[in-house]
Amino acid sequence: MSELSRREPNEPARNQPAHDGLSEDYGDLGERRNRRIRAVAWVAIISLILVGGGATVLSLLFG
Secondary structure (H helix, E strand, C coil): CCCCCCCCCCCCCCCCCCCCCHHHHCCCHHHHHHHHHHHHHHHHHHHHHHHHHHHHHHHHHHC
């Protein structure tokens, strides 16, 4: 194996540029992603509560 093709596992490839400015280019996407994840989590929690409560009411009514 030549020295050019040998590299550490966590080291980026030599012919690819490093993406240090990635967070600057996509600055607001992390915040939007977190807001979307929280919204999906709340919808899932509320739906589980409603489905569980509905199942409880139906089981009490129809025993």
